[in-house]
Amino acid sequence: MQYISELYNRGNYHQIISLEKQLDPHPTLLQYLSSSYANLGLFDEAIAILEDLLEKSHESSNISSIKANLAQLLLNKGKLAQAEKLALDAFNSSRDSLSKKSIISGILGNIYSKKGKYQQANSYYNQALPELNNSPKLHVLNNLITTQKLWIEELTQDIQWARLWNDKINDKTVAELSQQINKINQEHQKAVEQSLALSETLQGVDFLRTQILLKEQSKFSKNQLFLKVKELPLSLSKGELYLQLGRPQFALEVARKTQNKRLLSFALGALGKEFKAKGNLPRASTLFLEAQQTAMQIGAWDSLYLWQWESAKISLQQKDKEKALSSYINALKTLDRLRPELAEIRQQGQFTQDIEPLYLEALELGLQQAQSSTDLLKLKEILQQYQIALVENYFNAPCPLDLDSFNTLETGQAFVYFVSLPEQTYVILELPENNLSHYKLDLTQSELQKLATQWRSELKFEITEDYRKTANILYEKLISPLENQLAKNKIKTLFIQPSGVLQNLPFAALMSGETYLIEKFQLAFSLGLGQSNSIKIADTGKIFGLSTSSKADDVNWPDLPGVLQEVQQIQFLTNMEITINDSFTYENLLNSVSEEESISFLHLATHGRFGGNAEQSYLLTYDQKLSLSELETLLLKNNLPLNLLVLSGCETAVGNDRTILGMGGLSIRTGTNNVISTLWRVGDTDSADLTPHFYRFYQQEYPPIEALRKAQLAMLQSDNQHPYDWAGYVLLVP
Incomplete structure (x- = not known):
């Protein structure tokens, strides 16, 4: 037991794994083994060990500890629902000391923060802090600080929407939301002060993690922190700190010495981004390819899709649009492998910064390149995958769908897909029998936002008819380009997939002269994931x-x-x-x-x-x-x-x-x-x-x-x- 503990503390994870078949099935030894796999980025193996241990340890005195450790691993894999259930079981059934129960509270805080439930996360972190000391307390403080920042960002965004639509958000006025932000800011500043003070007493990895996290408040420069990281003994944490400091070359060295392929894939990719920023595209391209190959070896899909995405951007810079589109599609296929995990994550910025832009960039390039219905059919599939991702992000849960089972359009029906991008708005028109065409609309995203907001505001004043002018402008921009095809094919029903601000637009009231759109067509919004409108008598x-x-x-x-x-x-x-x-x-x-x-x-x-x-x-x-x-x-x-x-x-x-x-x-x-x-x-x-x-x-x-x-x-x-x-x-x- 002591020998394994010493190996673990020295970071000799590979050596512990090599002894796996010789280890006694003691719960503590198996937890060391599981943690060794986890520290090498091999989460599936780590989870399997603890799941097996949990099954055999129903009466064990440390069962709550096993559940808590397993919950943390499931959290690392993005399996938040399973992690939440286990952590709550551990918390509610724990007969451990208050300090051990506080560690479980900290894990619950991590889970709810990842789910975007910042108020619950904040509560669990604050429950954990009083009974913790030293490193465990510092970890919880730093997670609390990060969560509070995300919470403030979310509330700030709510204020923007409340002002935009002159409305409440989540039943709170702008003044109430501002008051809530001020309160969280005060708590945030106290947590920052506590974290910095505690880190000074601990030094080492904990000190450096805190100083890097709170670099704006740190008294050390980035270069001083780098020199302090160099003094640390070889470990996975050292490599991660190098990456956080933007020193991927040094992280690469640590990854190779520790034989940690997960760290290696991220270090190679980060180094590739450095060369890309310097304009050395061939070297960047080689590094991104190496990062992909390394990620594939261990099934690190969350790393793989990032470097496939970067390869697409490189090809785009090199004017090879066909190769770029192929790389985008590969990245989306990899992202699809992550859907069950990503569906449970709704942390502020996770989807809108790290996932959604991939879909939009792929769609933009595809729309620029599309020349046939076959090309547009492929883009339709990407749009469907994008809508599924949006729904899963909204519900914070997987949404199993069979893309091949969607209904086809009948005679007289058409589907209109709007794609609003920063510099351009596109529309794809689908007619029966997979007859697709696309149009570039005379609207940027900001212009569309301005028009839509203005029209919604005008519609509120029922004593005026100011809305008519804007209703005609929007009709001219959004619908007129399609009119010839709609008339030629005798379309009577439009299924509309709106994008962005168009989701709040009452299409029925768009006007061509004095005629409303609803006077011309039957209208329905659709996510493009199969429509059903068979006639049924409302008998019950x-x-x-x-x-x-x-x-x-x-x-x-x-x-x-x-x-x-x-x-x-x-x-x-x-x-x-x-x-x-x-x-x-x-x-x-x-x-x-x-x-x-x-x-x-x-x-x-x-x-x-x-x-x-x-x-x-x-x-x-x-x-x-x-x-x-x-x-x-x-x-x-x-x-x-x-x-x-x-x-x-x-x-x-x-x-x-x-x-x-x-x-x-x-x-x-x-x-x-x-x-x-x-x-x-x-x-x-x-x-x-x-x-x-x-x-x-x-x-x-x-x-x-x-x-x-x-x-x-x-x-x-x-x-x-x-x-x-x-x-x-x-x-x-x-």
């Missing part, structure tokens, strides 16, 4: 409404007196039972759907929000909030996929440019064929006018897409002609 359904305030929330939501009229009219039209106000409880809603009794539609008239991710999204019942995951569970209880879900609330889809992912993703994950919701706070009297029109047509066996169009056209012929009263209603299909 459930109707819920909340016209009074809810006891579930501290937000001062206004009453919705029009809801009572709305659900009573729907009851009259459908002959279905309604559940209203204090009967519309959380429990009654969950019990309303069962495997024994299938329903074809569910109507929920209540307040709710679809925010920037699933955690920020909910509906209100009379007594408590219904989370998006709980709504998903409810819909999955139905014996058959639901044909129609109507969320007739005041702001069931307001938030940011990814709220459509909530509704569309819900449709995909539950098999629901059609989801109707709103893009803004539709007045509840307007809702009481439009939804009965919709159900009147739906009961006449019109599919939802046609029933909604007819309802909106009926509103155009009524006293509620202004688009703010009817255009906010959108239909989403998968």
Whole structure:
């Protein structure tokens, strides 16, 4: 035992692994073995050892320690759901000392930080700190500091969106969000001071990690820190510190001496980026290739895709666009291997900085190069993969889909894919029988953002018609380039996949002269992952409404007196039972759907929000909030996929440019064929006018897409002609 401990402390991980078959199956020795594999980047082997040990150690006194270590390894692999379950089990069942339980709290903090649940992470870190000392305390402090920075970034982004749409985000005003940021900033500064002070007493690796993390507050220059790292004994940590300091050549030397291929792949790639920055593209290209080969040897896909991506950029600089596109596609294939792990990670910046740009760069190059329907079919596949990645990022969970099972377009239908890029907006038009074409639109991303924001603002003022001019400009930019093809092919139905700010755009109210787009076409938003609009009679359904305030929330939501009229009219039209106000409880809603009794539609008239991710999204019942995951569970209880879900609330889809992912993703994950919701706070009297029109047509066996169009056209012929009263209603299909 002591010999293995000494080998481990000296970093002789390969030697410990070479003794694996000779080791006694003692839990402590096996944990040393597992950690040795982990320190060499061989996480699968490390996890397998602890899983086997856990299975054989049901009555072991250190079972909570095994669970905690396994949770940390699963976290390193990105398997956050499994890691969370194990860590919570360890935390709740631990009979260890407070200091050991605090280590588990720290692991839970790491898990929730990675999941983007910064408030929960902050809470667990603060639970851990009082009982920890020295290195463990410093590690938790540094993780807390990083999490607080990410939390502040997220709240700052929320403020930007709240100002953009003149609205609340997650039920908080700009002033409330600013106040929250100030409080976190104060706590952040205290944590920084504690961390710097503690690191001074520890020196070594812990000291240097802290000084590099807090380099802006450190009294040491980058070069001084580099010289201190050079003095450290050979170890994996030394190589990682070199990388953090931007010294990949030295990290490369450590990787080779320690035979750590994971570190080697990252060091080679980082060195390649240095040569690329200096303009030495041939040398950079060679290093990126070596980094890829090394990563492939150990299945380090999170390293491999980065260097395939860099190879694509090199080829692009060398004007070899065909080779660049091939490298982009290889990088996306590698990224697809990581989908189960990446789906669980929603740390601020992880997706938008490290993943999403890869899809967008590949799409941009592909659109520039596309010359045939075959080329565009390949781009359509990338778009589908991108949408799946967006949905998984939104729900923080994998979304298994078969790309070959998606429905094909029928005669009279067309699919319009918008791709908004910084310098250019593109549109791909798909007609039946895989007939694809693409167009470069006269719009940059910033111009589109400005126009869309202006139009949304104009639509709010129902006493003016200022919106008409901007509605015509947007029609001219977005739809006019497609008109000849749409007319030639006698298209009557448009499935629209919006991009970025277009997700908050009421396409139905775009205008060509005096004619609205909804007067020309049936419209639905779609994620491009299969659409289903078969005619089904709404013979069985459930109707819920909340016209009074809810006891579930501290937000001062206004009453919705029009809801009572709305659900009573729907009851009259459908002959279905309604559940209203204090009967519309959380429990009654969950019990309303069962495997024994299938329903074809569910109507929920209540307040709710679809925010920037699933955690920020909910509906209100009379007594408590219904989370998006709980709504998903409810819909999955139905014996058959639901044909129609109507969320007739005041702001069931307001938030940011990814709220459509909530509704569309819900449709995909539950098999629901059609989801109707709103893009803004539709007045509840307007809702009481439009939804009965919709159900009147739906009961006449019109599919939802046609029933909604007819309802909106009926509103155009009524006293509620202004688009703010009817255009906010959108239909989403998968």
